[in-house]
Amino acid sequence: MNPPDLRPLKSGKTVFSKHESKVRSYARNFPSLFSRAEGSYLYDDQGKGYLDFLCGAGSLNYGHNHKLLREALVRYINDGGVAHSLDLHTTAKAEFLEKLEKLILEPRNLPYVVQFTGPTGANAVEAALKLARKYTGRRSIVAFTNGFHGVTLGALAMTGNSHHRGAAGQDLNGVIRMPYDGYLGEGVDTLEYLEKTLTDSSSGIDHPAAVIVETVQGEGGLNTASVAWLRHLQALCRKHEILLIVDDIQAGCGRTGTFFSFEQAGLTPDIVTLSKSLSGLGLPFALTLFRRELDVWKPGEHNGTFRGNNHAFVTAAAALEHFWSDDTFGAEVRRKGAYVTNRLTQIAATAPHSLHVKGRGLMQGLAFADPEQASAVSSEAFRRGMIIETGGPNDEVLKCLCPLTITDEELESGLTILAQSVAAVLSRRQPLPRAAV
Numbered sequence: 001m002n003p004p005d006l007r008p009l010k011s012g013k014t015v016f017s018k019h020e021s022k023v024r025s026y027a028r029n030f031p032s033l034f035s036r037a038e039g040s041y042l043y044d045d046q047g048k049g050y051l052d053f054l055c056g057a058g059s060l061n062y063g064h065n066h067k068l069l070r071e072a073l074v075r076y077i078n079d080g081g082v083a084h085s086l087d088l089h090t091t092a093k094a095e096f097l098e099k100l101e102k103l104i105l106e107p108r109n110l111p112y113v114v115q116f117t118g119p120t121g122a123n124a125v126e127a128a129l130k131l132a133r134k135y136t137g138r139r140s141i142v143a144f145t146n147g148f149h150g151v152t153l154g155a156l157a158m159t160g161n162s163h164h165r166g167a168a169g170q171d172l173n174g175v176i177r178m179p180y181d182g183y184l185g186e187g188v189d190t191l192e193y194l195e196k197t198l199t200d201s202s203s204g205i206d207h208p209a210a211v212i213v214e215t216v217q218g219e220g221g222l223n224t225a226s227v228a229w230l231r232h233l234q235a236l237c238r239k240h241e242i243l244l245i246v247d248d249i250q251a252g253c254g255r256t257g258t259f260f261s262f263e264q265a266g267l268t269p270d271i272v273t274l275s276k277s278l279s280g281l282g283l284p285f286a287l288t289l290f291r292r293e294l295d296v297w298k299p300g301e302h303n304g305t306f307r308g309n310n311h312a313f314v315t316a317a318a319a320l321e322h323f324w325s326d327d328t329f330g331a332e333v334r335r336k337g338a339y340v341t342n343r344l345t346q347i348a349a350t351a352p353h354s355l356h357v358k359g360r361g362l363m364q365g366l367a368f369a370d371p372e373q374a375s376a377v378s379s380e381a382f383r384r385g386m387i388i389e390t391g392g393p394n395d396e397v398l399k400c401l402c403p404l405t406i407t408d409e410e411l412e413s414g415l416t417i418l419a420q421s422v423a424a425v426l427s428r429r430q431p432l433p434r435a436a437v
């Protein structure tokens with residue numbers, strides 16, 4: 001039998017459009033057939049390389065198939081290491097827990113216990129929400145405009161995006177929506193509203209169990225919360241005995257230049273969620289961290305078949321050891337981030353009315369006044385051999401999510417492609433010449 005023809009057929013159909021649900025999304029914008037990946041590049045079946053500035057929406061902070069992580073996993077498998085074990089004790093889990101404590105939590109003075117949830121970010125968020133509600137006995141949770149926390153029902157209630165919320169098909173309850181930092185424009189402290197409602201028994205807003213926040217809104221369009229705003233938020237939470245949950249699923253694991261994205265603001269959240277780049281190799285893996293006093297779970301109360309993925313324990317432990325034994329890697333990310341800020345600022349200066357720079361660390365991008373231009377630049381970049389996606393409420397923000405391990409040459413070449421693609425798109429839309437009078 002012939003293998004299925006995976007390349008586009010004359011009819012325009014592929015094995016994917018024929019057999020896969022319409023729910024597929026990223027594949028529509030980058031319609032190549034990928035077969036290999038290494039470092040900062042994805043390769044199609046013809047051997048063409050694409051510089052990857054999407055990186056699994058921030059799930060590949062250490063690039064594709066990092067040699068050390070891959071070797072650690074292959075060794076573990078070849079030695080007959082346990083692959084699946086529900087939540088039984090394994091040597092792989094012990095090693096991961098020890099490394100996480102020694103290299104990440106202890107040096108940062110973060111007194112957390114670790115809950116291995118189901119392997120998706122959304123499941124880590126569900127666990128965080130359930131725990132906050134169980135611990136406080138309260139129902140509602142404060143979430144912010146443009147927040148993204150996953151698409152299972154509890155997490156989806158916290159998510160702002162109407163496209164995702166609309167798919168729920170039922171009421172999404174238990175959320176109090178508040179304006180994120182900057183939502184009402186410069187010079188407005190959006191926390192004043194939250195503070196006022198918390199102190200007014202007639203505000204109509206019930207005392208919440210927790211606040212869930214991203215320090216940089218990954219899917220929401222790279223909106224950043226200032227250090228002052230985050231510190232104020234934490235102070236409000238402490239004062240009103242509300243738990244602070246930082247969803248660090250996308251901004252964590254070094255993306256902003258420190259392991260946790262809230263380190264710069266010096267926060268000590270009560271609960272933290274991690275996933276995406278945690279395994280380091282792109283394997284499914286998520287966890288929820290919280291202060292020991294909050295650990296009111298009964299055994300198995302939040303369970304799941306794939307809590308703790310031994311293969312991910314192995315690669316995650318190797319990644320912590322290799323990248324986070326000291327601050328060298330974080331400092332490199334901060335240096336590259338500063339370079340990206342410079343280059344994006346130069347690009348934005350070519351069209352000051354239609355472009356501006358957003359985000360921080362290696363989680364930055366360009367916001368377009370016209371969302372169509374953002375997606376046109378993404379297509380132009382793809383033609384030039386680079387994968388870069390859009391985000392934000394109208395997909396108006398082009399997001400640079402390159403691997404943190406990217407070399408200076410690769411970063412330079414990606415930003416050059418970006419500059420060329422922006423120039424190509426902007427030159428298409430010359431204002432019409434004035435009619436002669």
Ligand SMILES: *Cc1c(COP(=O)(O)O)cnc(C)c1O
Pocket residue numbers: 119120121122123125148149150151214218219247248249250251275276
């Ligand atoms: C991706 C993401 C999630 C959801 O993770 P899934 O693995 O897609 O369920 C939650 N929160 C944030 C901030 C994310 O970026």
